[in-house]
Amino acid sequence: MSRRLRIAIIGTGFMGRMHAHAWRTAPRFFDLPFEPEVVVLAGSDAQRASDAASRFGIAESSDDWRAVVARDDIDAVDICTPGDTHAEIALAALDAGRHVLCEKPLANDVADADRMTDAAAAAASGGVVAMCGFSYRRTPALALARRLIEEGRVGRIRHVRAQYLQDWLTDPEAPFTWRLDRDRAGSGALGDIGAHSIDAAQWLTGSRITSVSGTLRTFVDERPVLDERVGLGGRAGAGAGAERVTVDDAAAFTASFSDGALGVFEATRMATGHRNANRIEISGDRGAVAFDFSHLNDLLFADATLPAGEQGFRRIDATEPEHPYAGAWWPAGHGLGYEHLFTHQSVDFVRAVAGEIDAHPSFAEAAGVQRVLAAVEESAASDSRSIRVEGVSS
Ligand code: SOE
Numbered sequence: 312m313s314r315r316l317r318i319a320i321i322g323t324g325f326m327g328r329m330h331a332h333a334w335r336t337a338p339r340f341f342d343l344p345f346e347p348e349v350v351v352l353a354g355s356d357a358q359r360a361s362d363a364a365s366r367f368g369i370a371e372s373s374d375d376w377r378a379v380v381a382r383d384d385i386d387a388v389d390i391c392t393p394g395d396t397h398a399e400i401a402l403a404a405l406d407a408g409r410h411v412l413c414e415k416p417l418a419n420d421v422a423d424a425d426r427m428t429d430a431a432a433a434a435a436s437g438g439v440v441a442m443c444g445f446s447y448r449r450t451p452a453l454a455l456a457r458r459l460i461e462e463g464r465v466g467r468i469r470h471v472r473a474q475y476l477q478d479w480l481t482d483p484e485a486p487f488t489w490r491l492d493r494d495r496a497g498s499g500a501l502g503d504i505g506a507h508s509i510d511a512a513q514w515l516t517g518s519r520i521t522s523v524s525g526t527l528r529t530f531v532d533e534r535p536v537l538d539e540r541v542g543l544g545g546r547a548g549a550g551a552g553a554e555r556v557t558v559d560d561a562a563a564f565t566a567s568f569s570d571g572a573l574g575v576f577e578a579t580r581m582a583t584g585h586r587n588a589n590r591i592e593i594s595g596d597r598g599a600v601a602f603d604f605s606h607l608n609d610l611l612f613a614d615a616t617l618p619a620g621e622q623g624f625r626r627i628d629a630t631e632p633e634h635p636y637a638g639a640w641w642p643a644g645h646g647l648g649y650e651h652l653f654t655h656q657s658v659d660f661v662r663a664v665a666g667e668i669d670a671h672p673s674f675a676e677a678a679g680v681q682r683v684l685a686a687v688e689e690s691a692a693s694d695s696r697s698i699r700v701e702g703v704s705s
Contacts, residue, residue, distance in 0.1 A: 322391030466597025499558030525564030
């Protein structure tokens with residue numbers, strides 16, 4: 312591994328730190344065509360960027376992402392900021408010929424997602440890679456589910472049941488964060504976590520959502536402000552006031568798929584007792600797969616072709632060397648965690664830059680997710696009327 316891939320991370324919050332960790336770890340466990348190296352970490356707060364950079368062993372920090380993106384010694388820009396800045400940063404980076412990894416959801420609306428997709432398509436002719444960070448695709452058990460579906464083990468798909476359940480907003484005193492501000496986040500549970508379910512459903516089934524009927528709900532419309540906005544968790548500062556919540560706390564929708572399947576989706580941050588239960592179950596005429604991130608190393612598989620006496624779900628521990636990504640890690644049965652998804656994402660990004668694999672999800676695919684989010688919002692605003700997803704034919 313002689314060539315380096317010099318990366319600039321933009322964003323110092325939860326995702327910025329997660330990606331910094333992933334870039335360091337990826338070449339230590341996987342054989343890669345290039346050595347990724349984060350050379351600069353940029354954030355809106357100079358002190359926070361400098362602290363995070365020294366903690367992660369990154370040589371430089373900056374509070375000026377524009378200057379960073381323009382630097383000639385940067386090969387790739389990794390966007391880990393809130394959604395309202397994704398488009399501007401990605402367009403500048405693609406224009407400067409940098410490869411781009413952009414956190415999900417791709418943008419805060421379809422217009423920005425389309426502009427980013429067009430820019431990525433134009434840059435692709437010059438060998439530039441653009442990928443959106445729907446990290447759960449890189450869970451070995453979920454990647455195994457896709458492999459089984461591709462091999463026909465689930466057969467013709469009839470049902471998609473997806474729930475993404477979190478509970479960090481259950482307490483009405485849980486503090487306000489940018490994730491509750493529509494201008495910054497685009498939407499609430501729908502775009503933050505429901506987007507993962509939409510992406511997983513379309514990726515696993517290989518089919519597109521054609522129409523939706525949905526409802527959104529905000530249960531707590533004002534929350535105390537943190538003295539220091541540190542993202543999830545933390546304590547509200549005494550006397551710091553309150554801020555209006557302008558996004559949904561919960562979303563529910565049904566969906567029709569282009570292959571005829573029926574989908575039922577739920578995304579909420581008020582599912583008391585569920586910290587991060589990202590679940591999806593797909594039922595077909597030959598079998599079914601079921602995944603729950605609360606047990607992320609496991610995939611449940613039901614093989615409907617077995618004799619009646621052997622039917623039912625069985626648990627596959629997706630940590631064997633032949634399972635996706637798993638062979639690079641620990642002996643079978645020792646398990647992986649959330650951070651491994653991001654390491655795998657870094658691995659796939661580097662391989663895509665080297666032309667070894669296609670970058671997925673592409674910006675075009677991620678813009679497809681954005682269209683579904685927009686259709687759910689439109690449906691919810693019109694009494695759950697069925698809305699066709701723009702640009703998708705059934
Ligand atoms: C917060 O709800 C969050 O951090 C999401 O933004 C991530 O995409 C998800 O993986 C975990 O929860």
